[in-house]
Amino acid sequence: MMHRQATTSRSANDGRAPSHYGIVYLSWHGTDSAASKPEPSFIAGWQSYIERRLHEDPLGAEVKDRRWVVDDLYLSIPIKGTVEPEEWFQEIRGLQLTLEAGYLAEVPTAITANWTLHAGISPPYDMETLGDNEHWYRAAKQAVIEGQARDSVERSMRRRALQRILHDGLLYPVYQPIYKMGGDIFGFEALSRCEDDRWFAGPLALFSFAEREGAVYSLDRLAREKAISGSSGLGAHQKMFINISANIMHDPHFTPGQTLSLLHQQGLTPRQIVFEVTERSSIEDFETAKKVLSHYRSQGYQIAIDDAGAGYSSLQSIVELQPDYIKVDRSLISQIHRDEIKEHILETFLTFARKMGIQVIAEGIELPEELSKLQAMGVDYGQGYLLGRPARGIIGG
Numbered sequence: 001m002m003h004r005q006a007t008t009s010r011s012a013n014d015g016r017a018p019s020h021y022g023i024v025y026l027s028w029h030g031t032d033s034a035a036s037k038p039e040p041s042f043i044a045g046w047q048s049y050i051e052r053r054l055h056e057d058p059l060g061a062e063v064k065d066r067r068w069v070v071d072d073l074y075l076s077i078p079i080k081g082t083v084e085p086e087e088w089f090q091e092i093r094g095l096q097l098t099l100e101a102g103y104l105a106e107v108p109t110a111i112t113a114n115w116t117l118h119a120g121i122s123p124p125y126d127m128e129t130l131g132d133n134e135h136w137y138r139a140a141k142q143a144v145i146e147g148q149a150r151d152s153v154e155r156s157m158r159r160r161a162l163q164r165i166l167h168d169g170l171l172y173p174v175y176q177p178i179y180k181m182g183g184d185i186f187g188f189e190a191l192s193r194c195e196d197d198r199w200f201a202g203p204l205a206l207f208s209f210a211e212r213e214g215a216v217y218s219l220d221r222l223a224r225e226k227a228i229s230g231s232s233g234l235g236a237h238q239k240m241f242i243n244i245s246a247n248i249m250h251d252p253h254f255t256p257g258q259t260l261s262l263l264h265q266q267g268l269t270p271r272q273i274v275f276e277v278t279e280r281s282s283i284e285d286f287e288t289a290k291k292v293l294s295h296y297r298s299q300g301y302q303i304a305i306d307d308a309g310a311g312y313s314s315l316q317s318i319v320e321l322q323p324d325y326i327k328v329d330r331s332l333i334s335q336i337h338r339d340e341i342k343e344h345i346l347e348t349f350l351t352f353a354r355k356m357g358i359q360v361i362a363e364g365i366e367l368p369e370e371l372s373k374l375q376a377m378g379v380d381y382g383q384g385y386l387l388g389r390p391a392r393g394i395i396g397g
Contacts (some may be wrong), residue, residue, distance in 0.1 A: 002093065020124040021064055023136070024092055025143035026073045026099065028115045038115055042107065043071040049103045074140050079124050089157040092121055114236035120147020121156055158209055161199040165206075167220050170195040173227045174390035178241065178361060178383045181375050185396045187239030187274070189383065197253075207245070217251040220244060228262040233394035234272060241304060241327075243275045246289065270300035274325060277317070278306045286320040293321060304361070308349065318352070328351055330364025330384070337373040350378060 028038050028046065038046075050073060054063060065076035079088050100117035122139035145157060164170060173197060175188040192203050200206040210219040227242050234240055263269060275296065277289075293303050304325035305317050309332040319328060328349060336342045346362075353360050362374045365384030374382060388396075 021076045022079055022088070022092075022124050023139045023143045024075045024077055024095070025086045025118075025120040025122075026075070026096070027118050027144075027147060028071070029118045029148075030114050038071065043244050044105055044113070046103055047069070047073075049106065050099070053099070053102070063237040072144075074143070089121065089160065092119060093154065095119070118147045118149070119140075119191065120144055121286035122146070158199045161196065161211060162206070162210060162213060162215060162219075165194065165196075166215065166222060169222060169226070171219075171222055171226050172392070173223075173230045174392055175231075175240075175394045176383060177388040177396060178239075178381050179387050180381055181379060185235075185238065186381050187241060188231075188234065188394055189241040189276070190223075190231070190243070191390050192223040192226065192243075211245070211247070215247060218250060220248050220251070224259065225262060228259070228268070229265060231268065231394060232266055234266075234268065236272075238275050239272055239302070240268075241276050243276045243278060243306060246277055269352075270296075271302075274302045274304050276304045276321070276327065276351040277321065286316075289321060307363075309345065315352070316337045318356070318358070322356065323358060325361055325381075327361045327363050327383075328379075333362050333364050333370060333374070333384075334366070335370070337367075343377070346377060346379075372391040 028042070030037075047068065054066070062078055063075050064078065065074075067074045077092075094116055096119035101115075112339050120142040121145040125135065125139055149155065171192050174192050174193055177185045177188055178187045178189060180186045192206075194200060194203065194206055200209065207216060207219060210216045224242055224244075227240070231240055238295075259273075260270065263273065276295075297303065302324040303321060304327055305321065305323045306327045307329045308318070308326045310329035327350060328346060332342050332345055336346065350360055352358075359380040361381040361383060362370075362379045365371050365374065365382050365386045367386065370384075371382060371386060
């Protein structure tokens with residue numbers, strides 16, 4: 001079978017003609033930069049193989065149109081009304097891998113060593129639209145663009161999943177406690193989790209993909225809204241730490257008014273909110289960042305530098321932004337009771353912070369020995385699995 005039997009069965013049971021089709025572009029690309037196009041015998045065999053498979057497989061009866069343009073193949077394949085776009089993308093990915101493996105098994109290894117099959121998918125079109133040559137060309141062109149990378153089908157699936165996350169608000173917050181060393185809960189860090197984790201390994205993968213797709217501003221806004229809307233259990237004297245990307249400073253919608261309205265709905269004030277500027281994305285324009293953060297500070301919000309010690313410009317960020325808190329990355333905290341180098345680096349942060357009136361939070365504490373060492377060194381606050389794991393609601397507020 002060239003695609004999953006479930007799809008064929010669903011088609012038979014529907015009894016209705018599909019209303020939308022997508023163009024699938026299939027093309028062999030060289031893995032060796034010296035290889036520009038396959039040998040004529042390779043392409044001739046590929047064309048023969050495809051025609052045979054389309055004749056033998058039920059998919060052939062569903063294909064509305066197939067066109068060869070030199071050695072590239074374009075298939076107009078139905079998208080069933082009962083199938084989610086992500087499912088359809090998965091089926092096309094399965095089709096790509098099945099065709100590739102099937103054909104490569106039929107030809108000599110020496111011929112196939114430098115070639116992989118790429119697939120690209122157009123957006124859905126109704127059949128009437130695709131019947132027009134101009135629209136077909138536009139759809140085919142987009143499929144070609146999508147198919148230039150080996151992982152283009154996966155990227156299309158992730159892009160669609162990201163769009164659904166943003167449109168349907170499919171994020172939820174979890175809250176990890178931050179303790180005053182030797183004392184009670186000082187506050188909570190709000191972390192984002194995805195309702196559907198099929199397409200992204202975790203929040204870092206999700207936000208990294210959103211940044212590459214130019215959607216990080218929208219995702220950051222959604223994460224802030226979710227974090228605040230779920231914070232009703234926060235104590236009157238506790239803080240909530242909310243992560244923001246350094247690049248979010250350029251978001252025209254990153255304004256105090258919107259955040260303030262959300263806080264008022266939960267009975268919170270800006271003085272309970274700390275924005276964590278992550279050190280993992282370097283700050284290129286400190287003047288803009290300082291201007292934006294100064295505006296927020298004037299409203300009562302506080303600022304933290306997150307992941308200090310993990311980025312390339314920790315000390316510069318601290319000097320330029322003059323945060324209220326420094327959150328030291330787990331990479332410096334792990335096994336610190338056994339590592340003098342890490343101890344010396346943390347001592348530098350502590351000395352620096354005390355002179356500037358900044359409080360220090362140690363992240364990622366997992367061992368009692370780490371906690372004891374940090375307390376002895378005079379770290380102000382601690383966070384990590386040893387003290388409390390992230391939870392769906394605020395516990396201990």
